[in-house]
Amino acid sequence: MRYLLLFIVAFQSHAQISDFDHINFSKADLNASICKNEGLDNMPNLVYNLTSNLDTDVERFRAIYMWVCHNIANDYTLYLKNKRKRSKYQNDSVKLKSWNNRFKKDVFRKLLKQNKTICTGYAYIVKELAKLANLECEIVHGYGRTSMTNIDELDPPNHSWNAIKLNEKWYLCDPTWASGIPDPETKIFKFDYNNGYFLSNPQLFIINHFPQEEHWTLMPNESHTFDEFLAAPILYGQAYTYLSTHDYPKLMHQSLHKNEMVQFQYKLQNDIDVESVRFLIDNGYTNKKTTPNSVNIENKSLIIEHQFESNGFYDVHLYIGNDLISTYTFKVKG
Amino acid sequence: MKTQTIKKITLLFGLIMCTALFSNKMHAQSKIATTTAVADQELTVKGKVTDENGPLLGVNVVLKNSKIGVITDENGEFTFPQSLSSGDILVFSYLGYEKQDIKIDAKSTYINLLMSSDLVEIMGAPNSNTPFKSKRSK
Numbered sequence: 349m350r351y352l353l354l355f356i357v358a359f360q361s362h363a364q365i366s367d368f369d370h371i372n373f374s375k376a377d378l379n380a381s382i383c384k385n386e387g388l389d390n391m392p393n394l395v396y397n398l399t400s401n402l403d404t405d406v407e408r409f410r411a412i413y414m415w416v417c418h419n420i421a422n423d424y425t426l427y428l429k430n431k432r433k434r435s436k437y438q439n440d441s442v443k444l445k446s447w448n449n450r451f452k453k454d455v456f457r458k459l460l461k462q463n464k465t466i467c468t469g470y471a472y473i474v475k476e477l478a479k480l481a482n483l484e485c486e487i488v489h490g491y492g493r494t495s496m497t498n499i500d501e502l503d504p505p506n507h508s509w510n511a512i513k514l515n516e517k518w519y520l521c522d523p524t525w526a527s528g529i530p531d532p533e534t535k536i537f538k539f540d541y542n543n544g545y546f547l548s549n550p551q552l553f554i555i556n557h558f559p560q561e562e563h564w565t566l567m568p569n570e571s572h573t574f575d576e577f578l579a580a581p582i583l584y585g586q587a588y589t590y591l592s593t594h595d596y597p598k599l600m601h602q603s604l605h606k607n608e609m610v611q612f613q614y615k616l617q618n619d620i621d622v623e624s625v626r627f628l629i630d631n632g633y634t635n636k637k638t639t640p641n642s643v644n645i646e647n648k649s650l651i652i653e654h655q656f657e658s659n660g661f662y663d664v665h666l667y668i669g670n671d672l673i674s675t676y677t678f679k680v681k682g
Numbered sequence: 683m684k685t686q687t688i689k690k691i692t693l694l695f696g697l698i699m700c701t702a703l704f705s706n707k708m709h710a711q712s713k714i715a716t717t718t719a720v721a722d723q724e725l726t727v728k729g730k731v732t733d734e735n736g737p738l739l740g741v742n743v744v745l746k747n748s749k750i751g752v753i754t755d756e757n758g759e760f761t762f763p764q765s766l767s768s769g770d771i772l773v774f775s776y777l778g779y780e781k782q783d784i785k786i787d788a789k790s791t792y793i794n795l796l797m798s799s800d801l802v803e804i805m806g807a808p809n810s811n812t813p814f815k816s817k818r819s820k
Contacts, residue, residue: 391775392744392751400749422808452799456778466808472800479781480773482747492807495814506807525809582814632818663816675814 365547380414395480424530471508484513490559544588586671612652630663724765729793746771
């Protein structure tokens with residue numbers, strides 16, 4: 349009996365989008381695009397228009413999520429202002445609270461008038477609209493890690509996303525990152541919807557989303573520490589469209605000897621062309637796109653092997669086609 | 683005619699109270715009897731919505747699972763556009779405030795509602811597609 353239980357636990361897949369392979373989301377997506385010009389001043393009406401002709405909870409949630417991702421813009425100046433103040437008041441809980449109260453009003457005003465926000469705004473709207481559709485949805489606060497986060501010393505919690513209960517199971521999604529990316533130079537937000545953040549695989553999600561409350565990893569049988577999260581490789585948005593899991597290397601920074609073989613291992617969502625897998629290797633002076641020593645794809649398992657022929661310190665970026673997937677660094681000694 | 687109906691209802695209520703006192707099982711049954719007795723009434727529901735600072739303008743008041751609704755005016759007041767029955771649920775929502783469901787019953791057709799603002803921590807990290815670059819000593 350014990351072994352049977354162990355077997356069940358070991359092969360139990362995590363709650364993710366593939367649980368709904370039998371559902372066609374085109375009707376839900378169409379509802380979201382029909383409601384394009386509606387605002388948040390009448391949320392019940394918006395929810396009614398988005399969901400009333402849909403049959404399942406997952407479709408109803410999909411319509412709400414798609415509407416938010418396609419209609420709410422990420423406000424980069426608002427983000428910077430909040431970031432500055434939050435770090436300033438980091439050790440003064442009274443001032444932090446009072447700042448948060450003032451800022452909150454600002455955020456909701458912007459949401460109502462301009463459909464603009466930062467990530468708590470996204471997670472909040474998704475939750476509120478889902479609640480109006482009688483769906484159980486929560487905001488998850490935690491740490492989001494990107495190439496621009498100061499990864500050596502991550503500031504106080506900087507990101508929020510959602511957990512949604514569908515058919516008695518909790519799922520994860522990140523409407524903020526799904527909607528697009530603001531250009532750090534021009535500060536202009538660009539809508540660029542990424543479907544990979546909808547009901548993502550928790551095993552991939554944990555690499556750049558660390559929840560403040562542990563149960564929101566949705567992996568009750570696995571332990572994940574904050575230190576592991578800080579030491580993990582950097583994942584980019586496109587990782588979520590190609591990968592189902594990122595297995596190896598577990599660490600962003602690696603040390604190895606010249607000509608030592610290093611292995612990278614991933615699970616793919618769909619098959620890809622072996623030829624499309626490339627590394628961009630930066631040694632501090634030059635950038636070079638190279639083909640890894642070996643690339644193997646079998647049963648959607650992608651295994652890459654590579655050797656570095658000379659000493660140095662390298663930033664190694666994995667690309668599939670023109671899409672940036674992940675980054676590692678390698679210190680190579682003789 | 684009217685006094686007779688009122689008398690009948692009072693009698694019914696009296697009966698219900700008595701049976702409720704003596705039997706738990708009966709209580710469950712009589713509850714159904716009361717709702718049917720008042721469900722036929724058409725209720726005009728009015729009300730006022732405020733927060734800790736005073737009246738709230740623009741609160742959505744909607745009959746649950748429908749499109750029928752109204753928005754509060756500058757005094758926080760509303761008159762629901764359609765008559766309601768006892769047991770109907772009105773959903774009060776406003777961005778930044780906690781959503782509230784209010785069940786209508788014949789005794790209280792004027793709703794005084796205090797809405798409290800949602801406790802949200804505001805944080806935000808946008809994603810980035812800029813490739814990571816190691817800091818190197820020159």
